[in-house]
Amino acid sequence: MxxxxxxxxxxxxxxxxxxxxxxxxxxxxxxxxxxxxxxxxxxxxxxxxxxxxxxxxxxxxxxxxxxxxxxxxxxxxxxxxxxxxxxxxxxxxxxxxxxxxxxxxxxxxxxxxxxxxxxxxxxxxxxxxxxxxxxxERNQALxxxxxxxxxxxxxxxxxxxxxxxxxxxxxxxxxxxxxxxxxxxxxxxxxxxxxxxxxxxxDLPGAVTGTAGVTLLVFALVEAPARGWTSSFVLTTAAVAVLLLGVFIAVEARSSAPMLPLRLFRNRNLSTGTLITFSFMATFGALAYFLTRYWQGVLGYSAWTTGLAFVLPSASVLIGTVLGGKLSTKFGVRSTLVGALAVGAAGTAVLALVAGPTSSYLAIAPALVVLSVAQGVVFTTMFVAATTGVEAADQGIGSGIATTGQQIGGAVGLAVLIAIATSVNSGGDGNTVMHETTVAYWAIAIGIAVTVLVTLNFRQRPPAEPVNGADAAGSLDTVETASEGVQPR
Incomplete structure (x- = not known):
């Protein structure tokens, strides 16, 4: 050329x-x-x-x-x-x-x-x-x-x-x-x-049962905090969802052209990566809710002031996403994820310690920056990890699986964290809200720390082994052949 x-x-x-x-x-x-x-x-x-x-x-x-x-x-x-x-x-x-x-x-x-x-x-x-x-090249693009x-x-x-x-x-x-x-x-x-x-x-039978099952499951998780986890409506909806998902798996196992090829789950990186995207949203993804409660319910910020308060952590996430590709290329995906998750857990724990009813924004800003940069690094790197080893013809469904984990994790994580936070006591005054958000911060920090252990299940190719003619330092070890790319016109 x-x-x-x-x-x-x-x-x-x-x-x-x-x-x-x-x-x-x-x-x-x-x-x-x-x-x-x-x-x-x-x-x-x-x-x-x-x-x-x-x-x-x-x-x-x-x-x-x-x-x-x-x-x-x-x-x-x-x-x-x-x-x-x-x-x-x-x-x-x-x-x-x-x-x-x-x-x-x-x-x-x-x-x-x-x-x-x-x-x-x-x-x-x-x-x-x-x-x-x-x-x-892919790490930089991501x-x-x-x-x-x-x-x-x-x-x-x-x-x-x-x-x-x-x-x-x-x-x-x-x-x-x-x-x-x-x-x-x-x-x-x-x-x-x-x-x-x-x-x-x-695959129409798979599409109907799979889509209906996941939709009902997410619906049940969204409704559970308001209706109660043990309400007949939530339990019935969840039971129907599980039944449909069971039928979906049976249909996919027998289909000659399944919507979700079950062989994809033999790719350890995709399975582990989906758990990571789930855990990411269940922990990091829930922080915005509890920060909003803290700023408005404890410190008395207006909606507009709260929006401005999110600029610093959001900008820090932006910096982290840029760093994620560079770090994973230099140190490897698994090492980058483990390090970023550890830093994120530490930053969230510090936030739990310094955020109080009289704390200034400047007092909590360092913890917000640290955990938000880590969040950005994890966001970029977890998708690099989850989709490595997925063949070109299955990249769409592979991406869909990883993103589904992300969406369900957001619903489950927030619902569980709210239940944990509100179980500590009742009432709605500032002290109660402060106590609940502190409990939530600690729960999030523990959840992030547990995610580090899940990350160790990723396979990582030695840095010296080339992939697609590029530096493989940021790659995992399940791909034996190059992904078939779409060529620009």
Whole structure:
């Protein structure tokens, strides 16, 4: 290949990576942007206090429930096609959400946004895996992709407050119409065409039972804190979910073209990586909830001030995502994960010690920076680890499995931590909230420390062994052949 051709290819890959990072930023923005707007949404559309949670929960249930289907559709029908479908669903549902005049319309729109995320997330991640060689090149690409997610967290917190104050709550949805619409156009132009072979047939029995089972499981986990873990509704829903998932596994074991090939779980890195993504969201992912309770319920911050308070930890996560790729390339994925998790556990423990009813923001800032940088490093590196060794034809479903673990972990972790925190005592005064958040910080620190032990199950290839012609220092040891990438046009 000539020097000019190589330069053109690199520029093309750079433009595609920028688009994939942009998509990850949209997903992060969409998750965070509604939180500050919830009180105005509730009063504007007449939500009850209980039903208002479904502005958030409808998104989480649909996202988590349809991720495996979205991942397999990416493998069968093409990464570019599913990327565009996901972006288009974001744009359309955001428009409907901004125009909503009834609570149920907004809840449905949020569910469709979650569906869009379930197609967009695995398509985006599998494109990164397919286009960039395993090792240093892929680690760097994932750092940029993860950094975009970190910046989306910052933008989501700030935009939610600014847009709501200036234009009202519909603006937090209308801004996504513009962003996602631009993403559809850019994807049509920049993303390499799907190969002709990227077509197939969905395993309908597996798709129905698997999607229904996961959706009901996430639904039960979301409802459990409000209805009670032992309520007949939650127990019945969970039992039906487990039954459907059992049927799903039986169907997949006998299918000639399964939606979820069970052989993937023989890849120790994918199985372990999914546990890591689950644990990451169950621990690090829950910190934002308890920080919000601490700042508003104990220190008396307003919603706008709370949004500003999140800028420092969110920016630190952004720095960590950039460092994650560099560290995993230099020291190896497993070593980087173990180190980052240990630092994150220590930072969270320090936060539990220094956060008090009279603590200033500056007093807790060092702990926030340390644990947030560690969080960013783990976020990037856990996806490098989880998808290593997954064949190119299965990258979509592999990404979907890892991301499903992430979504379910968020629901389970928050519910369990709330139950632990509120079990220590009752009441709602500042001292009680302070005690509950302290208990939650310690529980999170312990959970992160336990995750270190899970991480030791990863396999790691010796640094001297090459992968795809690249430095293998950041790779694991299950891949024997190069992943088949999509070539830019």
């Amino acid at each position: 000539s020097t000019n051709a190589k330069s053109t290819q690199l520029k093309s890959l750079g433009a595609v990576l920028a688009l994939l990072a942009f998509a990850q930023m949209i997903i992060a923005i969409d998750y965070n942007i509604v939180f500050v707007s919830l009180p105005e949404i509730g009063s504007g559309l007449g939500f009850s206090e209980y039903n208002l949670q479904w502005v958030v929960s409808a998104y989480a249930v649909a996202f988590g429930g349809f991720l495996m289907l979205g991942g397999r559709a990416t493998d069968l029908f093409g990464r570019k096609r599913m990327f565009i479908v996901g972006m288009a669903l974001y744009a359309i549902s955001s428009l409907v959400g901004g125009l909503a005049t009834e609570p149920w319309i907004l809840v449905v729109a949020r569910a469709v946004q979650g569906l869009g995320g379930a197609f967009l997330a695995p398509a985006t991640l599998s494109l990164v895996m397919a286009l960039f060689k395993e090792g240093a 750092s940029i992709w993860g950094a975009a997610g970190g910046s989306g967290m910052v933008l989501g917190s700030i935009l939610g407050g600014v847009l709501t104050d200036a234009f009202g709550w519909p603006a937090v949805f209308f801004v996504n119409v513009l962003l996602a619409g631009a993403g559809v156009i850019a994807a049509w132009v920049l993303i390499p065409a799907d190969p002709p072979s990227a077509r197939g047939k969905i």
